[in-house]
Amino acid sequence: MPEGHTVHRTANQFNKKFAKAKVSVTSPQGRFSDSSLINGTTLVSAKAIGKQLFLFFEPAVLRIHLGIYGKWGFSEFESLPEPKGQVRARFVNGNQLADLRGPTACELLSTEQYQQVLDRLGPDPLDPSSDKQRFLEKVARSSVTIGQLLMDQSVISGIGNVYRAELLFRANLNPHTPGKLVPSEIVGAIWEDAVALMPLGVKTGYMLTREGFLTAKTKKIDRYYLYKREGLPCRECGNPISIEILATRKLYFCSRCQP
DNA sequence: GCCCTATGTTAAA
DNA sequence: TTAACCTAGGGCT
Numbered sequence: 613m614p615e616g617h618t619v620h621r622t623a624n625q626f627n628k629k630f631a632k633a634k635v636s637v638t639s640p641q642g643r644f645s646d647s648s649l650i651n652g653t654t655l656v657s658a659k660a661i662g663k664q665l666f667l668f669f670e671p672a673v674l675r676i677h678l679g680i681y682g683k684w685g686f687s688e689f690e691s692l693p694e695p696k697g698q699v700r701a702r703f704v705n706g707n708q709l710a711d712l713r714g715p716t717a718c719e720l721l722s723t724e725q726y727q728q729v730l731d732r733l734g735p736d737p738l739d740p741s742s743d744k745q746r747f748l749e750k751v752a753r754s755s756v757t758i759g760q761l762l763m764d765q766s767v768i769s770g771i772g773n774v775y776r777a778e779l780l781f782r783a784n785l786n787p788h789t790p791g792k793l794v795p796s797e798i799v800g801a802i803w804e805d806a807v808a809l810m811p812l813g814v815k816t817g818y819m820l821t822r823e824g825f826l827t828a829k830t831k832k833i834d835r836y837y838l839y840k841r842e843g844l845p846c847r848e849c850g851n852p853i854s855i856e857i858l859a860t861r862k863l864y865f866c867s868r869c870q871p
Numbered sequence: 872g873c874c875c876t877a878t879g880t881t882a883a884a
Numbered sequence: 885t886t887a888a889c890c891t892a893g894g895g896c897t
Binding site for chain 1: 877878879880881
């Protein structure tokens with residue numbers, strides 16, 4: 613259950629432990645039967661875009677998306693352990709092991725299919741070369757609420773339910789505001805805030821969003837302004853944190869700080 | 872052990 | 885709008 617920062621961390625791990633080597637790729641569970649097409653070939657590099665992970669093997673690109681259940685298990689071994697549970701894909705290089713369980717997607721893509729996936733992805737705040745302007749324009753043209761736009765991977769990629777709530781709180785912006793009614797300087801500030809905060813997530817593995825608590829030592833209970841804090845007093849104004857369901861997801865906000 | 876929940880997305884109704 | 889995907893952790897008994 614990752615947001616973009618987790619996927620970028622996974623890409624970093626693959627680049628460190630598996631890239632530029634011939635990697636064994638198998639599917640103990642059997643549901644990734646195409647593994648044989650890349651098994652034993654060279655992993656050129658790994659790259660994350662938003663919540664998508666791309667592993668560039670010489671014969672083809674492997675796209676992995678964890679969805680809500682997917683999990684990675686990285687480990688070092690002396691003798692290769694038997695797969696535990698349902699392992700969709702197992703990657704081995706030397707004594708390095710990565711087991712993938714329960715992903716929504718683990719599939720080989722043609723160059724054309726890869727391009728189609730890219731075309732559906734909005735700019736990623738974790739990618740220094742991504743186009744902030746595209747994000748600003750999409751929001752400015754939309755009558756959809758900013759709360760929904762931040763979760764739309766074709767508008768901005770890598771943001772999930774936690775960063776959405778926290779970014780909107782930090783911007784003092786009500787999630788129900790239609791995109792076109794949000795002043796462009798505020799939309800730009802949200803982007804810049806994501807650009808500042810998400811690398812902390814990549815670095816530490818934690819979504820650090822709370823001013824004054826932006827270190828890895830932040831305790832879980834202190835970590836967020838809003839996420840999973842419904843009914844508890846807002847850290848800024850003391851008002852109880854609101855919750856509602858928006859497009860199947862829990863939306864947290866402070867009605868006083870985000871009028 | 873049982874029940875609930877989850878940082879997500881797609882396809883069908 | 886709803887169901888499906890189908891793993892793992894946490895709180896409870």
